[in-house]
Amino acid sequence: MIVEVRNVSKTYDNGRGEETHALRDVNLTFPKGQLSTLLGPSGCGKTTLLKIIAGLIPRNAGEVLVKGKPVDGPGPERAFVFQDFALLPWATVLRNVAFGLELRGMPRPEREQVARKYIAEVGLKGFEQRYPAQLSGGMRQRVGLARALAVDADIILMDEPFSSVDEQTRRKFQEDLLDLLRHHQKTVIFVTHSIEEAAYLSDQIALLSPRPGRVSKIVRPNVDHSRSPDEIRRDQGYLDTVDEIWGMLRQYV
Amino acid sequence: MLRDGSLGKAYLITAQPLLLGVALCGVAGIAFGIGMGLSRTVEWLSLPVIIILQAAPMAAIIPLLTYMYGIGLTSKVLAVIMLAAPVIVMNSYKGIRNTPPSLLQMCRSFQGTRAQEVLKIVLPHAAALIFTGLRLGLAMGFIGIVIAELLITPTGIGDLISYHSSTADYSKMFATIASVVAVAAISLHLLQLLERRLFP
Numbered sequence: 001m002i003v004e005v006r007n008v009s010k011t012y013d014n015g016r017g018e019e020t021h022a023l024r025d026v027n028l029t030f031p032k033g034q035l036s037t038l039l040g041p042s043g044c045g046k047t048t049l050l051k052i053i054a055g056l057i058p059r060n061a062g063e064v065l066v067k068g069k070p071v072d073g074p075g076p077e078r079a080f081v082f083q084d085f086a087l088l089p090w091a092t093v094l095r096n097v098a099f100g101l102e103l104r105g106m107p108r109p110e111r112e113q114v115a116r117k118y119i120a121e122v123g124l125k126g127f128e129q130r131y132p133a134q135l136s137g138g139m140r141q142r143v144g145l146a147r148a149l150a151v152d153a154d155i156i157l158m159d160e161p162f163s164s165v166d167e168q169t170r171r172k173f174q175e176d177l178l179d180l181l182r183h184h185q186k187t188v189i190f191v192t193h194s195i196e197e198a199a200y201l202s203d204q205i206a207l208l209s210p211r212p213g214r215v216s217k218i219v220r221p222n223v224d225h226s227r228s229p230d231e232i233r234r235d236q237g238y239l240d241t242v243d244e245i246w247g248m249l250r251q252y253v
Numbered sequence: 254m255l256r257d258g259s260l261g262k263a264y265l266i267t268a269q270p271l272l273l274g275v276a277l278c279g280v281a282g283i284a285f286g287i288g289m290g291l292s293r294t295v296e297w298l299s300l301p302v303i304i305i306l307q308a309a310p311m312a313a314i315i316p317l318l319t320y321m322y323g324i325g326l327t328s329k330v331l332a333v334i335m336l337a338a339p340v341i342v343m344n345s346y347k348g349i350r351n352t353p354p355s356l357l358q359m360c361r362s363f364q365g366t367r368a369q370e371v372l373k374i375v376l377p378h379a380a381a382l383i384f385t386g387l388r389l390g391l392a393m394g395f396i397g398i399v400i401a402e403l404l405i406t407p408t409g410i411g412d413l414i415s416y417h418s419s420t421a422d423y424s425k426m427f428a429t430i431a432s433v434v435a436v437a438a439i440s441l442h443l444l445q446l447l448e449r450r451l452f453p
Contacts, residue, residue, distance in 0.1 A: 056358050074362045086359035090377050090452075100363040103373070151363060 002187050003030040003053060003155060008062035010048055010213075021212030022048045026062070028215055032154075034203035035181060035188040039195065039245065041252050045213025046191045047083075047159055053189060054080050054157050066155070076104075079148035081158040085140045087132040093119060094128040096143050100151040111150075118146040121180060138169035145177070149184065156181070158190045162197065174201060175229045182225070195249070199223065199241040200232060207245065210252055217248055259413065260432060267409030270326055271398040274333025275391050282341035282390070283383055289342070290349020290379070291371065299342075307339040311397070315404045329401040329408075336397035337390035344386025348379030381452035388444045395437040 055073040101111035222237035402411020417426035
């Protein structure tokens with residue numbers, strides 16, 4: 001288990017002296033080298049949980065262990081991919097992808113060389129000198145992914161990375177993502193509200209119930225990811241997983 | 254007036270307190286605005302002063318400046334500063350405060366330090382708004398200097414306006430006023446062009 005979440009709770013003060021329970025006693029483990037999804041309806045605290053694992057927001061109780069060690073803030077073994085891409089609008093694709101390395105003080109020629117490699121891997125070769133505003137939503141998120149890959153973290157945390165990407169682009173991107181992640185042997189924790197996306201991508205799906213957010217069920221889809229994307233989408237195991245999850249989630253909607 | 258050089262001479266005199274005032278605001282005002290944006294304490298201390306400056310009736314306060322600082326350059330520079338400072342400070346402050354939270358989280362997620370956060374994210378993000386503030390500050394400065402030159406002692410453009418008005422030479426008076434509008438409009442437009450070039 002590369003990441004363990006133990007008894008994590010998070011409450012927000014709603015400004016009227018009352019507390020909103022975003023998460024209550026969440027226990028979850030994430031196996032190394034696998035893609036795990038946090039799935040649930042809006043307001044179930046899945047993004048909150050991901051940001052707690054990332055060390056970006058503080059928790060009220062419990063602990064997060066990464067490779068067996070408790071963590072309290074961001075670390076070099078975790079990289080985050082943001083829902084709204086979080087690209088610097090005044091920087092080129094090249095500088096954006098190299099930005100994580102720039103913050104670590106890596107000299108410019110070296111970090112640009114690394115960045116170029118990952119820009120090519122996510123399929124953006126030739127766009128190095130473009131600015132984010134000149135790219136489509138899908139391309140911007142590829143920049144966000146390349147930036148996370150460039151720092152060579154073992155764990156990639158992705159917060160609804162495809163939610164502002166159109167459907168066609170999303171499918172292609174999902175396929176590319178699976179290829180890339182298997183190639184690099186990354187552990188991925190992925191937040192989504194799309195059942196199909198979770199069933200298609202994941203080795204493990206944690207279903208969260210809303211208010212307070214808790215883990216209601218762990219599903220391990222019976223899907224052979226080595227098959228082609230089109231075969232997976234027609235696979236009985238995939239379709240059964242989608243049905244099973246919907247059966248459990250519909251009570252919260 | 255252009256030919257006899259009186260207009261040019263007047264502008265040379267007027268430009269001095271105007272540019273001095275705007276330049277002082279440019280340095281101190283931007284620094285102040287950035288400080289307010291970055292620190293809650295500085296914000297708590299200075300925001301009320303800025304709001305008072307914005308709301309105060311300038312034409313009524315300028316005679317007070319004369320009473321305190323005399324009729325020299327100091328009072329006129331101060332008049333320019335009092336009008337130009339609020340927009341310059343507020344724009345710098347807003348530019349800093351409006352940094353998208355996800356960019357800050359991004360910087361933290363890659364273990365950026367607070368210094369890196371300010372230098373690589375907050376300041377570049379605020380730069381465009383700070384420059385807009387400087388441009389608006391110059392516009393306010395034009396208003397300030399003309400009021401100061403009319404109310405404190407007639408020098409430069411203010412002198413030309415009040416002199417031609419006292420001799421009932423209204424065509425020259427209005428020509429001077431029109432020239433102020435033209436000079437202000439042209440210099441603001443040039444700054445806007447520069448702004449578009451720097452922050453596309």
